[in-house]
Amino acid sequence: MTAISTEKNAKAPPTYLVHDKSLFRRVWLRPEAVLSSSIVLIVVLSMLLVPNYLRPSADYTFSTLLLNAIPILFLLLPVTLIIATGDIDLSVSSVLGLSSAVFGLGYQAGIPIWLAALLGVIVGGGVGIVNGVLVTIIGLPSLAVTIGTLALFRGIAVGLLGTTAITNFPPPLTKFFSGSIPGTPIPWQVLFWLAPVIAFAVLLHFTPFGRGIFAIGRSSEMATFSGVNVVRTRLILFVLSGLVAGAVGVFFTLQYSNAIGSNGSGFELQVVTAIVLGGVSIWGGRGTLLGAIAGGLFIASFSKSLQILGVGDDAIYVITGSALIISVVVSSISGRVSIRRRRKGSPTPAGGE
Amino acid sequence: MTLQEAQSSRTAATTAVPSRSVVERLIRARELSLVIIIIALIAGTAGAQPSYLFSQGGWRDLLRGPAMLIVVAIGEAMVILTRNIDLSVGSILGLTTYLCGDLMHLTSLPNVVIVVIGLAFGAALGLINGLLVAFLNVPSLVITLGTQYAFRGVAVLWIGGRFIRPEWVPNSFKHFGLSQILTIPWLLVVAVIVMLASGWFLSSRRTGREFYALGSNPDAAILYGLRTRQLTLIPFVLSGLLAGLGGIIYLSIFATGDSKVGFGFEFQAIAAAVVGGVAITGGSGRIWGVALGGFFLATLNTALPVLNVPSLWQQAVVGLLIVAAITLDRALFVARQRQARKAVHA
Numbered sequence: 225m226t227a228i229s230t231e232k233n234a235k236a237p238p239t240y241l242v243h244d245k246s247l248f249r250r251v252w253l254r255p256e257a258v259l260s261s262s263i264v265l266i267v268v269l270s271m272l273l274v275p276n277y278l279r280p281s282a283d284y285t286f287s288t289l290l291l292n293a294i295p296i297l298f299l300l301l302p303v304t305l306i307i308a309t310g311d312i313d314l315s316v317s318s319v320l321g322l323s324s325a326v327f328g329l330g331y332q333a334g335i336p337i338w339l340a341a342l343l344g345v346i347v348g349g350g351v352g353i354v355n356g357v358l359v360t361i362i363g364l365p366s367l368a369v370t371i372g373t374l375a376l377f378r379g380i381a382v383g384l385l386g387t388t389a390i391t392n393f394p395p396p397l398t399k400f401f402s403g404s405i406p407g408t409p410i411p412w413q414v415l416f417w418l419a420p421v422i423a424f425a426v427l428l429h430f431t432p433f434g435r436g437i438f439a440i441g442r443s444s445e446m447a448t449f450s451g452v453n454v455v456r457t458r459l460i461l462f463v464l465s466g467l468v469a470g471a472v473g474v475f476f477t478l479q480y481s482n483a484i485g486s487n488g489s490g491f492e493l494q495v496v497t498a499i500v501l502g503g504v505s506i507w508g509g510r511g512t513l514l515g516a517i518a519g520g521l522f523i524a525s526f527s528k529s530l531q532i533l534g535v536g537d538d539a540i541y542v543i544t545g546s547a548l549i550i551s552v553v554v555s556s557i558s559g560r561v562s563i564r565r566r567r568k569g570s571p572t573p574a575g576g577e
Numbered sequence: 578m579t580l581q582e583a584q585s586s587r588t589a590a591t592t593a594v595p596s597r598s599v600v601e602r603l604i605r606a607r608e609l610s611l612v613i614i615i616i617a618l619i620a621g622t623a624g625a626q627p628s629y630l631f632s633q634g635g636w637r638d639l640l641r642g643p644a645m646l647i648v649v650a651i652g653e654a655m656v657i658l659t660r661n662i663d664l665s666v667g668s669i670l671g672l673t674t675y676l677c678g679d680l681m682h683l684t685s686l687p688n689v690v691i692v693v694i695g696l697a698f699g700a701a702l703g704l705i706n707g708l709l710v711a712f713l714n715v716p717s718l719v720i721t722l723g724t725q726y727a728f729r730g731v732a733v734l735w736i737g738g739r740f741i742r743p744e745w746v747p748n749s750f751k752h753f754g755l756s757q758i759l760t761i762p763w764l765l766v767v768a769v770i771v772m773l774a775s776g777w778f779l780s781s782r783r784t785g786r787e788f789y790a791l792g793s794n795p796d797a798a799i800l801y802g803l804r805t806r807q808l809t810l811i812p813f814v815l816s817g818l819l820a821g822l823g824g825i826i827y828l829s830i831f832a833t834g835d836s837k838v839g840f841g842f843e844f845q846a847i848a849a850a851v852v853g854g855v856a857i858t859g860g861s862g863r864i865w866g867v868a869l870g871g872f873f874l875a876t877l878n879t880a881l882p883v884l885n886v887p888s889l890w891q892q893a894v895v896g897l898l899i900v901a902a903i904t905l906d907r908a909l910f911v912a913r914q915r916q917a918r919k920a921v922h923a
Contacts, residue, residue, distance in 0.1 A: 364857075365858060368857040371662070371664075372900040375892055375895050375899060376893055376900060378893075379891070383887070383890040490726070497723075538730045539730065541733070542731055543730075545722075545726035545730060549723040549727070552715045552720070556715050
């Protein structure tokens with residue numbers, strides 16, 4: 225076996241440099257693996273070192289950890305796909321807030337709660353269309369558009385609700401959305417979350433549509449010439465992002481039984497940080513959904529441990545902001561190092577990556 | 578296309594310019610339309626409530642209020658010109674305000690020294706952004722999104738629930754915020770000086786011209802041999818410096834401040850820049866347009882409550898202006914391209 229492969233290698237230089245590496249390096253030196261093991265490490269260390277991590281009840285700690293993380297874990301699903309095409313959607317946090325405001329006001333106005341919830345999701349999808357049309361059909365940079373709509377949608381949410389907060393949601397529902405499956409520390413919402421996870425993972429990694437997403441991220445023109453409908457793909461992703469953010473707006477409102485204008489503000493930072501930490505290239509074309517999810521869980525478990533240690537929310541902002549910078553810095557440097565090493569290693573690579 | 582054809586098409590495109598409609602030319606002359614809109618806005622608001630313009634305090638606030646936004650927007654505009662973005666200006670502004678307030682409380686340094694320290698502090702924070710963006714080849718959006726929250730978090734950690742008490746701020750400093758020359762507030766004079774200086778720098782200095790070159794085509798700028806790293810770095814430092822100046826202006830107007838000063842101000846700065854005609858894709862825009870954009874936006878913010886629009890809608894208006902301005906720019910660009918193409922075929 226070894227003899228054959230060395231003979232082959234001697235004849236022709238390796239075509240696929242990725243598979244040229246040992247299995248260990250391929251599996252373990254990936255952001256997903258590093259993050260998953262760090263999460264386990266953090267949780268285990270916290271159990272040993274942080275007083276009360278297991279008491280009063282470990283169930284409580286784990287369920288609040290997951291409940292705090294769940295909006296981010298929802299939002300990062302579509303945003304990962306958007307970042308994989310090389311675009312960005314910063315407005316998700318404001319879409320969440322807008323949907324929350326619409327849902328709350330609808331409920332307060334006396335329409336049935338399911339209809340109000342549907343209205344919130346539809347508003348999310350609608351503003352997703354606005355983002356998508358501005359980016360794809362008008363041809364504006366997604367960064368500029370979503371910075372504008374980040375302010376716009378948040379402004380509408382704040383304007384609609386004013387300084388009031390709507391809090392009188394039906395207790396059975398709020399209990400459901402903030403509660404866990406009996407006997408486990410796993411919130412009910414995690415079950416809701418699994419369906420879109422599978423859907424988005426299949427969409428990104430196992431369908432032609434998903435291959436198209438990565439192709440657009442590598443080069444939009446090349447994707448066009450290989451038959452990818454670039455405009456349609458990007459538009460669909462922005463609409464999906466709006467729909468998911470709209471649904472999260474409803475869940476989030478019920479989870480905290482509170483519809484206020486500032487719901488979800490600042491989440492865009494955590495979402496982007498989770499995705500970049502998870503090894504998705506901010507330039508597009510590379511990354512996995514699993515990595516992004518691991519990034520989200522990493523931030524959640526890390527900040528939970530800090531919280532229990534008595535570090536305030538403000539320090540967590542500093543840490544999240546720095547984590548974002550460090551993760552892009554590290555990926556930038558490691559990218560440069562690996563390019564240099566590749567150049568040194570094989571002066572004439574046959575296929576390249 | 579042969580060279581001759583290309584040349585003739587270029588002349589065709591340039592000769593096609595005078596045939597624009599009047600409306601189109603007005604829209605394109607962004608500065609002129611802004612001046613008209615500002616005058617109409619002030620006239621309408623003064624009509625609803627005369628003291629908005631015709632009282633001594635109204636006149637002063639109308640003119641000195643925009644100073645803060647104008648200087649911060651000019652810094653932001655320089656960053657956008659080089660095809661980057663700075664989301665951290667609001668946080669830099671807030672940190673500088675508190676630093677200066679604290680220095681006034683804890684030390685008895687003369688105002689000038691405190692102002693210089695504040696400016697240097699803002700520039701230093703801008704330098705952090707600039708170094709990260711210029712040397713690591715990472716999108717400025719990601720870096721400044723990170724520093725926006727990191728700086729704001731530092732502010733909250735440091736300041737906590739405290740706030741700058743008005744009695745900390747020396748009377749001479751507060752007096753400067755109120756003083757006028759020929760009924761023009763000094764603060765507006767400061768903003769105008771910043772506008773003239775940066776306008777001159779961008780239009781006449783080599784480095785300023787190179788900002789435009791880098792922003793309109795980064796690849797070409799590299800091939801041309803421009804020092805792209807320095808050219809990326811300098812606008813961030815200037816933006817930090819001017820955000821610091823914005824914080825100092827804030828302190829001289831309000832003589833107070835907590836950890837939330839400047840929260841969300843980056844959106845106002847970006848809106849002022851794009852409304853003032855700076856292309857969000859870089860490489861195009863004039864500083865006095867930005868100053869007018871800043872003046873318009875700040876005036877709009879104070880006019881809305883007078884016109885019975887609750888101030889809660891302020892942020893929505895800012896967002897709408899950003900989206901509308903970049904959409905208008907894009908539409909004009911596409912129309913211009915189509916016109917040029919038509920001129921070639923004709």
